[in-house]
Amino acid sequence: MEAVMTGLFVGLIFGFVLQRGRFCMNSAFRDAILLKDNVLLKTVFAALLVELVGFAIMDGAGAIAINPKPLWWGANLLGSFIFGVGMVLAGGCASGVTYRFGEGMVGAMTAVLGLAVFGFFTAGGFLKPFKDSLQTGTTITAADGSALTLHGLLGLDYTLVALILFAIALVVWFLIGRKEEFEADPGWGWLNTGILIGFIGIISFPLSASAGRNYPLGITAGWINILQVIFKGAAFNWLGLMIIGVVVGGLIAALISKEFKFRVPKPLMLLQTFIGGALMGFGAVTSGGCNIGHLLSGIPQLSLGSILAGLSIVLGAWAASYVIFVLPQKKG
Amino acid sequence: MSEAKPDKTLDVCGKICPYPDMNTMTTLKKMEKGEVLEVLLDYPLSVERIPRNLKKQGHKLITSEQLDGPNHRMLIEAHGLK
Numbered sequence: 001m002e003a004v005m006t007g008l009f010v011g012l013i014f015g016f017v018l019q020r021g022r023f024c025m026n027s028a029f030r031d032a033i034l035l036k037d038n039v040l041l042k043t044v045f046a047a048l049l050v051e052l053v054g055f056a057i058m059d060g061a062g063a064i065a066i067n068p069k070p071l072w073w074g075a076n077l078l079g080s081f082i083f084g085v086g087m088v089l090a091g092g093c094a095s096g097v098t099y100r101f102g103e104g105m106v107g108a109m110t111a112v113l114g115l116a117v118f119g120f121f122t123a124g125g126f127l128k129p130f131k132d133s134l135q136t137g138t139t140i141t142a143a144d145g146s147a148l149t150l151h152g153l154l155g156l157d158y159t160l161v162a163l164i165l166f167a168i169a170l171v172v173w174f175l176i177g178r179k180e181e182f183e184a185d186p187g188w189g190w191l192n193t194g195i196l197i198g199f200i201g202i203i204s205f206p207l208s209a210s211a212g213r214n215y216p217l218g219i220t221a222g223w224i225n226i227l228q229v230i231f232k233g234a235a236f237n238w239l240g241l242m243i244i245g246v247v248v249g250g251l252i253a254a255l256i257s258k259e260f261k262f263r264v265p266k267p268l269m270l271l272q273t274f275i276g277g278a279l280m281g282f283g284a285v286t287s288g289g290c291n292i293g294h295l296l297s298g299i300p301q302l303s304l305g306s307i308l309a310g311l312s313i314v315l316g317a318w319a320a321s322y323v324i325f326v327l328p329q330k331k332g
Numbered sequence: 333m334s335e336a337k338p339d340k341t342l343d344v345c346g347k348i349c350p351y352p353d354m355n356t357m358t359t360l361k362k363m364e365k366g367e368v369l370e371v372l373l374d375y376p377l378s379v380e381r382i383p384r385n386l387k388k389q390g391h392k393l394i395t396s397e398q399l400d401g402p403n404h405r406m407l408i409e410a411h412g413l414k
Contacts, residue, residue: 030350035350037384039384254402261374261403
C-alpha cells in the first residue's frame with residue numbers, strides 16, 4: 001500500500017469521530033461567550049493536552065521530528081482573524097464544515113466550496129502576491145533561522161517543556177476544572193471525544209511524515225489539493241486523501257446514527273456560508289493554517305506562530321459573533 | 333399521553349449553527365410565562381445543545397422527540413421573564 005493511502009484511513013476515523021463527537025471549534029469558541037456553554041471548549045483543551053504529551057513522547061523517542069510552523073506575526077494575526085470571522089459566517093470551522101459535508105448539509109458544502117476556491121487562489125492565484133508579501137514582511141525567526149517556539153525561547157528541550165506544560169495543565173484541571181458537571185453531554189461525552197481526537201492527531205503525525213509530509217492533521221491544504229487534482233491533473237497527497245476520508249467518515253457516522261439528510265437553507269444563507277468559507281480559505285492560507293493546522297496541530301508543537309494564530313482565530317470568532325448575534329438582540 | 337398544546341411553532345430545519353439555538357432562545361424570550369413553544373429542527377448539535385441551555389435560561393423542556401432521521405420536535409415551556 002502506498003504511504004499516501006494512510007491519509008484516507010486517518011480521515012475516515014477523524015470524520016467519524018468528528019460527527020459522533022459533535023466536535024466543532026466554531027461552536028466551541030462561540031458558545032463559550034454566546035451561550036456560556038463551554039463543553040466543546042473543554043473538548044478542544046482535552047485534545048490539545050493528549051497531543052501535547054503524545055508528540056512530546058514521540059519526538060523524545062525519535063519516532064517523529066516536530067515541525068513547528070514559522071511566526072509571521074502580521075500574516076498570523078490578520079489571516080487568522082479573518083478566518084475566525086469567516087467560520088462564524090460559515091457556521092463551522094474548517095473541520096466542522098468538512099464533516100458536515102458528509103452529513104448532507106448543503107450550507108456546509110457551499111462553505112467548503114468558498115474555502116477551497118479562495119484557499120486555492122491565495123496559495124497560487126491572484127491573492128498569492130498579497131499573502132507572500134505579508135508573510136515575508138512580518139517574519140521573525142530564531143537566531144539560527146528556525147521557527148520560533150516556546151521551548152526555543154526558553155532554550156530548553158521540546159519534550160521537557162511539553163511534559164511540564166502537560167503536568168501544569170493536569171494540576172489546574174484537578175484544582176478547578178473537575179468541579180463542573182454537565183447534565184447532557186454532547187455526542188460521546190466531551191472527554192472521550194477530546195481524547196479520541198488527540199489520539200488521531202498523534203497517529204496522523206508519523207503516518208503523514210512517512211508519506212513525505214512532516215506534519216499532523218490539517219484541512220485547508222487538503223481541499224486545495226483536491227482542486228489541484230481536479231483542475232491541474234495533480235496527484236492526491238496525504239492530506240487530500242485524508243479530506244476525502246473525513247467526508248466519507250462523516251457520511252458513514254451520519255448514516256449509522258440516522259442523521260443524514262440533505263438540508264438546504266435559504267439562498268441568502270447559502271451565500272453567507274460561501275462568503276464565510278471564502279474568508280476562511282483566504283485567512284487560513286495567509287496565516288499558514290486553519291483551526292486544525294494551527295490550533296490543533298501547531299499549538300502542541302509549541303509554535304509561537306500557531307499560538308498567535310490560535311488566539312487570533314478566537315478573537316475573530318468572538319468579534320463576529322458579537323456583531324452578528326449579540327448586537328441585534330440588544331437593539332431589538 | 334396528554335400533551336401541552338403549542339402556542340407557537342418555530343421551524344428551524346435546514347438552518348446552520350448557531351441559528352437553531354439563537355432563534356429558539358430569542359423566540360422564548362418574547363413569550364409569556366407558561367406559553368408553549370414547538371420547535372422543529374434537524375441539526376444534531378442543536379438537538380443536544382438546546383436542552384442543555386434551556387435550564388440556564390429558566391425555560392422548561394417538556395419533550396424532545398425524534399421524528400425520522402435527524403428531524404426532531406421539541407416542546408418548551410417559556411418562563412416568561414421578558
